[in-house]
Amino acid sequence: MILRGRCWVFGDQIDTDVLAPGPYMRKPLPELAQHCLEAVDPQFAKQVRQGDIVIGGIGFGIGSSREQAVQALALLGVAAVVARSFARIFFRNAINLGLPALACPQIRATTGDEVELRPIEGLVINHSQRTRFDCDPIPAQLLAVVAAGGLMPWLELRLQAQRGG
Amino acid sequence: MAAPATLAEKILARASGSASVRPGQIVTCAVDLLMMHDSGGPRRVAARLQQLGAKVWDPDKIVVVSDHFVPATDLDGAEILALTRRWAREQGVRHYDGIGICHVVLQEHGHVQPGMFCVGGDSHSPSGGAMGAWMVGVGATEVTGVLVTGEIWIKVPQSARIECTGALGAGVSAKDIMLHLCARLGMNNDALVFEYAGAAVRAMSMAERLVLCNMSAELGCETGIVEPDALTLQALAAAGRPFDGQLSRWRSDADAAFAATHVVDAAALVPQVAAPHSPANSAGIDQIERDIRIDQAYIGACTGAKLSDLQMAASVLKGRKVAAGTRLLIAPASTAMTAMAAADGTLEILTAAGAILLPSGCGACAGMGAGMLAAGEICIASTARNFKGRMGSAQAAVWLGSPYTVAASAVRGAISDPRELLA
Numbered sequence: 001m002i003l004r005g006r007c008w009v010f011g012d013q014i015d016t017d018v019l020a021p022g023p024y025m026r027k028p029l030p031e032l033a034q035h036c037l038e039a040v041d042p043q044f045a046k047q048v049r050q051g052d053i054v055i056g057g058i059g060f061g062i063g064s065s066r067e068q069a070v071q072a073l074a075l076l077g078v079a080a081v082v083a084r085s086f087a088r089i090f091f092r093n094a095i096n097l098g099l100p101a102l103a104c105p106q107i108r109a110t111t112g113d114e115v116e117l118r119p120i121e122g123l124v125i126n127h128s129q130r131t132r133f134d135c136d137p138i139p140a141q142l143l144a145v146v147a148a149g150g151l152m153p154w155l156e157l158r159l160q161a162q163r164g165g
Numbered sequence: 166m167a168a169p170a171t172l173a174e175k176i177l178a179r180a181s182g183s184a185s186v187r188p189g190q191i192v193t194c195a196v197d198l199l200m201m202h203d204s205g206g207p208r209r210v211a212a213r214l215q216q217l218g219a220k221v222w223d224p225d226k227i228v229v230v231s232d233h234f235v236p237a238t239d240l241d242g243a244e245i246l247a248l249t250r251r252w253a254r255e256q257g258v259r260h261y262d263g264i265g266i267c268h269v270v271l272q273e274h275g276h277v278q279p280g281m282f283c284v285g286g287d288s289h290s291p292s293g294g295a296m297g298a299w300m301v302g303v304g305a306t307e308v309t310g311v312l313v314t315g316e317i318w319i320k321v322p323q324s325a326r327i328e329c330t331g332a333l334g335a336g337v338s339a340k341d342i343m344l345h346l347c348a349r350l351g352m353n354n355d356a357l358v359f360e361y362a363g364a365a366v367r368a369m370s371m372a373e374r375l376v377l378c379n380m381s382a383e384l385g386c387e388t389g390i391v392e393p394d395a396l397t398l399q400a401l402a403a404a405g406r407p408f409d410g411q412l413s414r415w416r417s418d419a420d421a422a423f424a425a426t427h428v429v430d431a432a433a434l435v436p437q438v439a440a441p442h443s444p445a446n447s448a449g450i451d452q453i454e455r456d457i458r459i460d461q462a463y464i465g466a467c468t469g470a471k472l473s474d475l476q477m478a479a480s481v482l483k484g485r486k487v488a489a490g491t492r493l494l495i496a497p498a499s500t501a502m503t504a505m506a507a508a509d510g511t512l513e514i515l516t517a518a519g520a521i522l523l524p525s526g527c528g529a530c531a532g533m534g535a536g537m538l539a540a541g542e543i544c545i546a547s548t549a550r551n552f553k554g555r556m557g558s559a560q561a562a563v564w565l566g567s568p569y570t571v572a573a574s575a576v577r578g579a580i581s582d583p584r585e586l587l588a
Contacts, residue, residue, distance in 0.1 A: 015552045021532065
């Protein structure tokens with residue numbers, strides 16, 4: 001699994017209210033997603049493209065358990081999130097929804113850089129700046145979920161196995 | 166003889182069917198209680214269960230609480246609530262419908278008990294730790310996983326102790342301890358579970374212990390927990406679900422390994438306020454500039470609108486009026502607490518001061534009900550979070566404080582030290 005794309009770089013503590021603002025939470029996801037990150041970058045939702053990669057600082061996704069924080073990014077086309085560190089529920093949600101989330105404590109990048117992610121090797125390459133960074137490997141016990149594409153496909157496989165199908 | 170273990174480790178060992186667990190290990194635990202609400206619950210899991218063709222693993226271990234979109238303020242919310250009701254009925258699970266905020270309702274009704282392993286579809290689920298249980302928050306897909314399998318994986322965190330020594334002064338509360346800790350420890354304490362201990366914690370009501378564990382979410386840790394004691398048992402008996410286990414089993418061994426011990430001198434703690442837009446921007450009220458004018462004071466949420474919170478506000482507001490040009494909104498955390506506040510005279514003090522009463526629910530704290538903020542407005546709230554845009558406009562500014570501090574600020578029309586009014 002190798003992902004390569006243009007990146008959007010944000011600071012520390014990008015919280016779930018910034019990713020999925022409360023006042024739009026009752027709205028359908030496509031409408032909510034249009035407000036994703038608008039409090040810190042009003043142009044993000046309009047300009048992000050399929051395959052782009054979001055890079056955050058410390059504590060990315062802190063706050064609520066709302067999965068729309070992950071789903072809004074995915075719906076807008078974001079292919080993966082890299083951050084210096086993740087809030088625990090956001091990280092679990094990302095894995096469960098099949099959005100690669102890589103904790104990369106040393107990552108350095110500028111919005112617009114071309115970056116490449118190798119989640120299995122635990123490596124991030126910034127092609128624009130010709131730099132490479134190690135990232136935390138996904139815990140072995142979770143690889144089955146990641147390999148299945150998220151928790152729902154993993155549950156389907158498990159139920160199929162139980163039904164002997 | 167088993168190796169010494171912390172309270173959290175003992176619960177994880179029991180729930181994972183192991184003799185012991187060690188920090189860093191990933192264990193699969195059997196869930197004793199799953200809580201979900203109207204925002205992240207049936208609305209988001211019903212279709213997934215259908216897609217899987219799966220049934221819930223155990224209806225008796227599931228509690229649904231409608232608290233986010235209650236009462237409905239638009240058609241979207243009304244449909245979500247209707248779906249939630251239908252699903253709960255079909256599945257035969259317990260449903261508390263619009264009578265209070267999930268974490269508070271679980272405590273009021275005694276669902277969370279010492280030693281239990283609980284999961285909630287809400288980030289403030291660590292609140293359950295107040296009862297001496299393990300409780301963590303997860304998202305809706307993971308809730309689906311628990312609904313189907315009755316299990317969840319946990320990476321065993323190290324335990325760290327928060328030792329609150331001495332006694333809190335007048336006008337200072339559990340909320341002030343947590344705001345202080347957010348500033349001191351930051352919001353990225355991953356891979357830790359905080360055990361709150363010390364004389365100040367022992368002296369706290371269950372409602373105040375709930376605040377400690379509740380705002381563990383803001384510390385960014387795995388969860389928070391308090392050793393259960395006689396007060397815990399009293400609360401469970403009063404809720405009609407007396408604890409029939411062995412209390413002494415659920416405490417950290419004297420020689421258990423803690424990653425750190427942080428001492429909070431409760432007696433020296435002054436009221437704390439968090440500046441916009443993060444709970445980590447907290448400082449003693451004597452450290453901030455004076456005369457920060459406010460448009461709105463909000464007493465609400467699981468963190469700050471329980472009966473004891475209403476009583477704190479009343480102790481400040483008694484015989485006083487909300488300042489002209491400022492509005493004080495109060496959304497009690499449950500309807501039962503509203504009734505108790507009516508019976509003991511608290512409500513009369515609040516309404517005589519000019520407070521506007523709102524329905525019980527998550528409301529404006531989650532940017533969902535009455536009490537949203539316009540661009541340029543300034544609010545002080547007894548809630549847990551002041552992230553940008555959370556309570557309405559991204560151009561609004563939210564400060565956090567205890568119910569005492571919010572009430573004092575409402576009286577003065579500016580962020581104020583409650584001790585000046587309590588003296």
